[in-house]
Amino acid sequence: MRNVARSVALVVVLAFAAVEGSAQSLYNAAGIGLPVEPIDGRARALGNLGIGLPGNALLPGDPAAAGMLLAPSAVVVGQPSWVDYEQGAASSGSFQGNRFPLLGIGYPAATGMFTFMLSSFLDQHYEARRSVDLSLRDQVIPVTDIFEQQGSVGSVMLGFSQPIGETAGVGINVGRYAGSVLRRLERDFTDVLIPGELASYEAEGNWTYSGASVTGGGLVDLGSIVRLSASVTWSSALEATPDEDTVGGVRSYSLPFQYRAGASAVLSPGLMVTTSVVRADWGGIEDDILTPATVGSTSGFGVGFELSRARLLGMAAPLRFGYRRSELPFTLAGDVATERVFAAGLGVSFSETNGIVLGGADFAIERGRRSDSSLTESFWRATVSLRISGY
Amino acid sequence: MRRYLIGLVVGLPALTIVACQEQNPTAVDDRLLPAEPITIEIEIPWEDFASNLAVYGGYGVPAEIGTGVLAKDFGGTLDARTLVRFAGYPVVEQVRDSTGTSRPDSSLTFIGGRLVAFFDTIASTNEGPVTLGLGATQAAWDLRTVSWTNAVDTLNDERPWDEPGAGPVADFGTTIWDPAAGDSAWFVLDSAQVASWSDTTDASQGARIELLTPGERIQVLNVALRLDTRPSVNPDTLIVVTAAREGITFVYDPLPLPPPDGIRIGGVPAWRTILDLTLPNELNGPAELCAVVDCPISLQPFQVNYAAIVLKSRKGEVAFTPTDTVALDLRPVLAREALPKSPLGESLIGLTGRRVGPEAFDEQAGTDIEIPLTEFARKLLGSTEDGAAPPINTLALLSIFEPVSIAFASFHGPGDENAPVLKLIITIGRSVELP
Numbered sequence: 001m002r003n004v005a006r007s008v009a010l011v012v013v014l015a016f017a018a019v020e021g022s023a024q025s026l027y028n029a030a031g032i033g034l035p036v037e038p039i040d041g042r043a044r045a046l047g048n049l050g051i052g053l054p055g056n057a058l059l060p061g062d063p064a065a066a067g068m069l070l071a072p073s074a075v076v077v078g079q080p081s082w083v084d085y086e087q088g089a090a091s092s093g094s095f096q097g098n099r100f101p102l103l104g105i106g107y108p109a110a111t112g113m114f115t116f117m118l119s120s121f122l123d124q125h126y127e128a129r130r131s132v133d134l135s136l137r138d139q140v141i142p143v144t145d146i147f148e149q150q151g152s153v154g155s156v157m158l159g160f161s162q163p164i165g166e167t168a169g170v171g172i173n174v175g176r177y178a179g180s181v182l183r184r185l186e187r188d189f190t191d192v193l194i195p196g197e198l199a200s201y202e203a204e205g206n207w208t209y210s211g212a213s214v215t216g217g218g219l220v221d222l223g224s225i226v227r228l229s230a231s232v233t234w235s236s237a238l239e240a241t242p243d244e245d246t247v248g249g250v251r252s253y254s255l256p257f258q259y260r261a262g263a264s265a266v267l268s269p270g271l272m273v274t275t276s277v278v279r280a281d282w283g284g285i286e287d288d289i290l291t292p293a294t295v296g297s298t299s300g301f302g303v304g305f306e307l308s309r310a311r312l313l314g315m316a317a318p319l320r321f322g323y324r325r326s327e328l329p330f331t332l333a334g335d336v337a338t339e340r341v342f343a344a345g346l347g348v349s350f351s352e353t354n355g356i357v358l359g360g361a362d363f364a365i366e367r368g369r370r371s372d373s374s375l376t377e378s379f380w381r382a383t384v385s386l387r388i389s390g391y
Numbered sequence: 392m393r394r395y396l397i398g399l400v401v402g403l404p405a406l407t408i409v410a411c412q413e414q415n416p417t418a419v420d421d422r423l424l425p426a427e428p429i430t431i432e433i434e435i436p437w438e439d440f441a442s443n444l445a446v447y448g449g450y451g452v453p454a455e456i457g458t459g460v461l462a463k464d465f466g467g468t469l470d471a472r473t474l475v476r477f478a479g480y481p482v483v484e485q486v487r488d489s490t491g492t493s494r495p496d497s498s499l500t501f502i503g504g505r506l507v508a509f510f511d512t513i514a515s516t517n518e519g520p521v522t523l524g525l526g527a528t529q530a531a532w533d534l535r536t537v538s539w540t541n542a543v544d545t546l547n548d549e550r551p552w553d554e555p556g557a558g559p560v561a562d563f564g565t566t567i568w569d570p571a572a573g574d575s576a577w578f579v580l581d582s583a584q585v586a587s588w589s590d591t592t593d594a595s596q597g598a599r600i601e602l603l604t605p606g607e608r609i610q611v612l613n614v615a616l617r618l619d620t621r622p623s624v625n626p627d628t629l630i631v632v633t634a635a636r637e638g639i640t641f642v643y644d645p646l647p648l649p650p651p652d653g654i655r656i657g658g659v660p661a662w663r664t665i666l667d668l669t670l671p672n673e674l675n676g677p678a679e680l681c682a683v684v685d686c687p688i689s690l691q692p693f694q695v696n697y698a699a700i701v702l703k704s705r706k707g708e709v710a711f712t713p714t715d716t717v718a719l720d721l722r723p724v725l726a727r728e729a730l731p732k733s734p735l736g737e738s739l740i741g742l743t744g745r746r747v748g749p750e751a752f753d754e755q756a757g758t759d760i761e762i763p764l765t766e767f768a769r770k771l772l773g774s775t776e777d778g779a780a781p782p783i784n785t786l787a788l789l790s791i792f793e794p795v796s797i798a799f800a801s802f803h804g805p806g807d808e809n810a811p812v813l814k815l816i817i818t819i820g821r822s823v824e825l826p
Contacts, residue, residue: 087420093417095417126423127417128417128423128424129417129424130421132427136430143430145424145427145428183425183823183825185425187428189696194697197763198697199695199697201694201818203820203822240825247824248825289826290824
């Protein structure tokens, strides 16, 4: 019980630390941002897209999986990453940051499991600079334009999962998109030498996002060997409402249906393989975007395997390996950007009673690459998820 | 071991997350920024930004400066004399007696002395030796209100000098100051002359220094009275003590009249120039701006990067031309209806002011002097928004210290091509929009 209490305390601390996500890619600048999948450490390590894994899980994209939970549960996911980028021959660099893509709670009631989840959806943080030569006072004066965008879109979801017998289940998540974005352009005159200081030019706009989503899905276990899952997400338009100091009216962005499917199979005792696919057609948003960005439909797949009998220092510590490839909905170049990731990880069970994991953690490390014809990012991304269960 | 493993698996990732420093990805890619704003410099003529120009004098008196001025027919007009009043002479001095023991002596006998004048060699106009005259004033005079014509000019008490220019005086002799030999000159005094300044209750007590060489103006930094005294405990010894000074001032003629045109700043009593500032809320030019945005455009505070009043210096009255750097200040007038006694707000320039060299008022007359007021201009533009309090738009141009010198700065006023202008550097861009 003390372990459970410690785990709860840790989850609470991390949840409060997860106040703000941050930038993890320059692709945040394309279109309306970079989609961020709310996936836990186990799925990450398996190259999975968040659906079709055996057992139980609190995953927004697999609402039926929550119905397999046997006790009240919670999960929190943290994700630091380190990115090196190269844009053309002249521009390269690196950056790093954290994000907290998922916080989920499930509680059994009636005949199923109610869920509450906070999840990430779009990451929009980025900064860009431009050098400009001004003709002032009969001389050429260099100044710098600094553009900063701080924003993200997340989702607050309430859901219910209903197991059907012991081998099937259905679930639904009803969500509301929330978030905001600040866009600020500053022309910095710091280096201009004239009597008195030149005040910077600063123009900015603030918008608040809103929208709704519904995800429905189901799963079926074929014996204790195979699990099949599928889900679909419908989203209303994502509306951006300016605050009173911001010029312009409400903007609306069409969001696509998202289709997911996944399957897992236990090939032999201690060896499980999994695969998953996702597809979303973002083409409908093209007319809603004013700035040039390539918009495309996205599809992705992931494969992986788990050595579930692996042990580490006397503890069960399943080892996981995976690969995934997915396309990004927006790019800065004329072609489609893709993300390829190799992943590995392990899971640890801190406390377990009667087959119910009271406290555990899943850790994944990914080495990936995002690229189109103009921008390449190589990254290390770590994911740690802590999960607790108990009455 | 299990506990260690749990700690390792949980602690390390948690520590990694907490310790991972946030860094925004920064791109050098024009496509990722909004359209480039345009930054231009425009000049607004006097008629479009200023009005109600007025010049007020009378702030402060020469005695507040703490220095003196000597002039004779300088610039063909200016005469100035320095007046000094001394406090009581020392009554006790520590003296070494014939046995070599140091002890106080309260029976000092003053047998003579020297009045030493120290000069500002940079601010003084002479390059060669000049002759100075010293005299003792004969009529009661008031340190704060004394002028060329009046010895006293207080409320209900106006007493003219018998002879304009703080005269007549008892002649105490002359001396020569050669700047090549040093920055000071002195007059030798006998015991009777020293004794004549010892009575501090005598309102006529004072020394008057005048310049006898015409065509120059000299800045007196300090005047000291050194007294030779013979102590009673050791009559064979001569020691020198310094008498304290009660005050120093100067009188001059003629007093400058308010300028019929133009801008005057500084001097003593100090001059201030007042004007009302109006910023255009709308711009309909220049052409390079309207080529980028749709004119007319509404000018917003955040679009103003720089604002400055540009004054063009000119030669003023030769007698009062600055010979040293002038520090200009710009402050808002808080109660225009109370002028010329309105309180002023905080400086818009800063502690050091806008420093202008003396050459700008002589051989380099016509120099543009910019006095920045960017923040004031931004606030003035912002105050036109609905519900804002009525703006303070009256400004005072003055010297950073008042008074600081007999010389004042002169600038062209409105009415010709040399009139002041308002220089603006503005940046106009399209509003920041969502992609």
